[in-house]
Amino acid sequence: MSDLIIELGCEELPAASVEPMAQHLGAVLKAALQASDLCAGEPEIFATPRRIAARFTQVGERQPDTEVERRGPAKAAAFKDDKPTKALEGFMRSAGVTLEQLATIETPKGEWVVARQTQPGKSLTEVLLETLPEAIKTMPMPRRMRWGASPQEFLRPVVWLLAMHGESVLPLEVLGLKAGNQTLGHRFHAPDAITLASPSNYESALETAYVMADSVKRRARIVEQVKSVAATIGGTPVMDDELVDEVNALVEWPVALAGRFEANFLEIPKEALIQTMQENQRYFALLDDQGALMPAFITIANLESNDPETVVDGNERVIRPRFADTMFFWSQDKKQPLAAHQPQLSRLMFQEKLGSVADKVLRMEKLGGWLASELLMEAADVKLAVTLCKCDLNTEIVKELPKMQGICGRYYATRDGHPASVCEAMEQHYFPNKAGGPLPEGVVSQLVSLADKTDTLAGIFGLGMKPTGAKDPFGLRRASLGIVRILVEQKLDLDLNEILQQALDNYGERLQAPDREAMLAYVIERMRGYLVDKGYAADAIDAVLAKGLTRPLDIVARLEAMQQFRSSDAAASLAAASKRIGNILKKVETAVPDEVNKALLHEPAEAALYAEVDRVKPVITQHMQGRDYQASMRETASLRETVDAFFDGVMVMDENVELRDNRLALLRQVNELCCSTAELSLLQPAEVETATASSGQS
Template identity: 45%
Template sequence: MAANTLLVELGVEELPPSAIDLLSDSLADGIRRGLDESDVTHGAVMAYASPRRLAVQIVELADKQPDREVERRGPALAAAFKEGQPTKAAEGFARSCGVTVDQLIHLETDKGTWLGYREQQRGETTTSLLPAIVDKALTSLPVPKNMRWGSSRVEFSRPVHWLVMLYGHEVVEGESLGLNAGRMTRGHRFHAPEPIELTHADDYLSVLENAWVLADRDKRRERIREQVLAEAEVQDATAVIDEALLVEVSGLVEWPVALTGSFDERFLEVPSECLISSMKANQKYFHLLDADGRLKSLFITIANIDSEDPEQVIQGNQKVIRPRLADAAFFYATDRKRPLADRAPELAGVVFQKQLGSLADKAHRNAEVAAFIAERIGGSAAHARRAAALGKCDLVTEMVLEFPELQGIMGHYYAAQDGEPGQVAQALEEQYLPRFAGDAIPDSDTGKALALADRLDTLTGIFGIGARPSGTKDPFALRRAAIGVLNILVKGELDLDLRELLELAVAQHQTLVDTDKLVDEVLTYMLDRFRAWAHDEGIETEVYLAVRARPVTHPLDFARRLSAVQAFTRRDEAAALAAANKRVSNILAKQANGDVSSIETGLLQEAAEAALYEAVASCRHAVMPLFAEARYHEALDALASLRDPVDAFFDQVMVMADDEAVRCNRLALLASLQALFLEVADIALLQQ
């Protein structure tokens, strides 16, 4: 079979930048899936996109499906013939196959013999299959919000204008979204507005680049990055390239050109985060820092045109950014006219959740829990209460109402300017840490206490009203809240009992019922999140299950056990001891009503059982102090020495002896062996 390159391009009006990557990847996946389902072989699949186009290029695409042998099964032989003559069932099957009965074959199966028919089916050409495959891929795209235009009934994210389908040199005749496929594309809206004829699918990227379009998303992003860094170097500054902003800007331009502008230095009196938020959110600018890490009164904008008069473009951007920064300066000046604490009464009018009250109610609950945690970890309960009282006040400031992403940051600034204690001001920002996987945890004791209290209040409250996460629905981000609590407790090395913290958090909700059951439910939910936490830390699922099987409610202790068991699994003795523990667990499970509580040394008849008894006793003496100090790594290393006496015991000793006393004694010995490992985890589960 011959092979060639396929090109599919949909030309559109400017797409939402946040949707481009998803639509581009989905189109490529849809076409790939259609080809695979049709058994058409192909090489690499490349997804390209710009604001005005979605494109897929597939190399080494076979020109047809492979020929294949098709086998059809008809009626059973017993039903196909009577007295040597074909029945109507046999004749009907033959007609459906386009042959006579005597041209049918016998198919032998484990259920008997059947009439059948085999034929060679020629593969269809790829160009005949493509129109349906491409149409299905296009009409199945996950468009965030459809629209219609003109008198057309066609719907898409934006009006569509052209469709290219080329297989090598050949145009693939087809139609989708009201467009007939051809070979005409478009270049840059201003630099190359005339239609461009594509001769071959391989020419796509080079033809468009000559027409002022970088269709390769990755290449366009790297071009922007390089230009921004180069502009910053000219200004003797450091450019801060936020990856999310880079992706968004790349979705706004087809031919990026970086230009540097400036703004009045007086705006630098406003906290830099406010200016940066305004520049990023409103204008999509990259900001610059000086050698000391301070914001410079410069910005880098990415134009979508290579202007003959770039200075005019720069001045236009400077003109636009000035009122934006003036707004930020106004919000800041307005907010500073009142102490942050004066805004606390306003929280009573802001609903946290209808059944759980206002933000003022939440702040009150947070104060009790945060104060308790602060005392436990050696911090200041007074600071924790104050931080909780102020924690949500910045949500009603002008600045945060305009830029919600500044919550906590502005609280920190305003509290510090009001003369609040340093840890209190710092905690107002740290309460939101960690924001995402891998993010830092709060540094201050007050920040840790408030961050924990706030998440525990949300978890217990939302669970208490029955709004638990289900499937992919988690509107209150409870999964993230639970993992945040675990991260703070573990990475902050806070040896706190999660059950105790949940009981205190639940007690602050006066309207919740069945609180004991609620604590158990939330505790189970949170400890189950350790699976995801463990996965992020590179810990195997079996290790998590082994630790989860034990009644551990201190997350720090849980994490230490995970680490120790993970290390234990790398030892040569691990597999044998896990298998032995599995065997012991199975044996003891069948003796639920038996007495296996004590060991009589006088009943140790075999040398192997006596040796195991001595080894277990010796290990117990060595490891119990280690367990008390949570030195699980060392304890499991010591328990690894039990492998040989355990193996010898099972090789040489019959556990279920006829003599009941001997049998019970051996069961007690096994129970004592199992109990040592259960001090850390149920390592029998490592066998799963």
């Protein structure tokens, strides 16, 4: 058993492809080695812009031989007059055996002829000759290219192939390259070939050649260096994970260097400067103790320069013209107030059949005003925020840096002296702009965000453009989840059904017979997933949603009550009783009376149940009107003993029609009370029992 390493050396790979390609190589090799019983361990993955590699420990040189038993014809059909039949002769030819090498086995269907053979295992080389081309063929890459006169295809030209098992070179050939025991170091610091003694010294050999092949260790070094350099100049680096990952995939030998730029550029919104540094130059911006942007940055060089000042100077000269362009756009935009951009919104298309952005803003203004009235709040700031929230789309800086939309609006609105809540809404009405992202904080921002997302959802969905599979060009999934999160987490007691109807009404004749029910069901389904992610039991969610509720805040309140109820001793019994009552009532073909006739309550158990129902009904009704669902469920739980006693002592489907109908009426009232908060019959018995048992243990 020896170590194995496979390395593909390339011209510089795109940063986004480095890690996925290396992980794919390791995964495919691991699957093949495990399936061949050559290795059971996990691979070590190495990835740099110029190489992807996987190393395995304790890899066998050859598969173990296996005993194969091949079944032939039944013994009765294999011989005739003690001589082989044609069926047996055909089997011997196909198996490559003689008559003397055959045996028989007993089965439930009689004796059968078998050939037992030893199948030699494949060598490691044979396994890799089959696996490596397949790994390369299926490797994730955006496109493939050819180089030179070779017919081979890969993301970038492949320069070398390293394949070693222990101290031996494996005789492999892929992409027109024969495997060897040599790799290459850093392109500038150590360009000569490096001969490896064994796979175990792969990392150390490369490190002496200025290559950190382990991407995890290299990433850690980048983070450490950036923080260290930042500390020397009194700053805190802006270290987005995506930026760190990208920089990590661009270098083999990271060296952090600090540069500076003119302080007058700090007049520009810091978000624009940070975006320019990150996306255009892959620089790390620096913040001071107050969170303000410093006129400095950190770049990661891919070499240790003898003259680092020259490297820094080059980076400073590159960033200045970019900042100068941004400064020009900022200066141009300052020449007029944000509201001056409103007329141009009619030239920006929202959607061909739904009109311009200006049309969208008018609809949002109506919806925002209605939302404010539903919350009994003044609508003026909401309407003002709506009229301004898309204006920055026409500014020069947003045209140049699209991710600045909303952020620039906040700066411009603040400059123009608008109320703080309106300025905040310019940016935050786009929130949440990613999964789990922050929500709009103020109520004005929340209502503008709801108006924006609901208008988009209603319009696009109303055109029949429901998301399919992975395609969701207008972000309807994100919009739906955003609506739910804002209503629930910011505790806005609004009705989804009414919000959607208002949004649809605002479109007028632009939408022909939109399916509001399907739209509502789509949002409710997104809410169901959200609630599952929040830790609520799936059956409890279904039990509450079965009530046809459309106020998310109310739905969550009922779920909280259900969580408490199902931990009680009564939960399992009443859930079973509700299901039983539902099944009984489904089978009844005649009308069930609305009221219970006390004179027909002959059995003590039914009289007791009626008395208990009569006692708790007004209490539960009062709790439901006050949305005190936990108190309502506690009262519901008090019915357990009388319900159990009723089913133990009363024949519901009595031959006497009057008695039977009266008991059915009583049971219907019981079920209505039990299911005031949620449809208890949908609770799964196993989960209810588990919750009850857990409660008892605690």
